[in-house]
Amino acid sequence: MHAEGVFYMLFITLTFSHVVSWGPQGDCFVVKDMNEFTKSILPRMFKHSNFASFVRQLNKYDFHKVKTSDDAQFGEHSWTFRHPDFHADRRDALENIKRKVPAARKSFPSSSNGGHNGDKGASSSSYVPGETSTTELAAVQSYIGVLQNSYQLLFSSHDTLLSSHETLRGQTDSLLASHSSLQAQNDNLFATNGTLRNQVVRAEEQIRVLGRQYGDVLVETQDALMQGWIQFFLGEGGPRCLVDGSTTFVY
Secondary structure, three states: OOHHHHHHHHHOOHHHOOOEEEOOOOOOEEEOOHHHHHHHHHHHHOOOOOHHHHHHHHHHOOOEEOOOOOHHHHOOOOEEEEOOOOOOOOHHHHHHOOOOOOOOOOOOOOOOOOOOOOOOOOOOOOOOOOHHHHHHHHHHHHHHHHHHHHHHHHHHHHHHHHHHHHHHHHHHHHHHHHHHHHHHHHHHHHHHHHHHHHHHHHHHHHHHHHHHHHHHHHHHHHHHHHHHHHHHHHHOOOOOEEEEOOEEEEO
């Protein structure tokens, strides 16, 4: 298939419309995403992945990159190409798209023979007007695309790091709040322990007081019992005893 046929089949295929498509008037085609075009379409349709080479091939078939009022619609990095016989509704005109005939070589006098044997001093290559500048522009545009991708990756990484930072800061705030809560609970437990300790001290003092009171009551009770016992014996006519100091008299 000729290159022009490949071009036409490419642009009427809706599969690639998000990457490359006809212009709004159908008189040009627009590469919307150069990176995706280079990665997915060139290898499949043209057996290479060099966008600059694709542009050179277009130039050889008299396609030219143009600026249109629709560039804003497709983005400032889109590429629009036009050919007088390349239209969406004029497939019959494709046969007019042919490879340009290289310009005739010009011979220059050789400095070594003073202008003789001009054929031997002829340039070994032909110069196609505009080809070098277009190639350089394509290379610069490609490099800009790479930089844009790198910027997008860096921007995405920055967002990820910022999100991670916010997550870590939230976790830190949560841990600090938990620490404050545990500190407050510890202070409450410490205060409660002090209160209980004071209550234990007071209870021990009360136990000691009650012990002394119990001892006093017990002594008084024993004395009363003893006196009652003595009175019992005295009231029953038992032996009378006179207790005088440490001497006991029985009569």
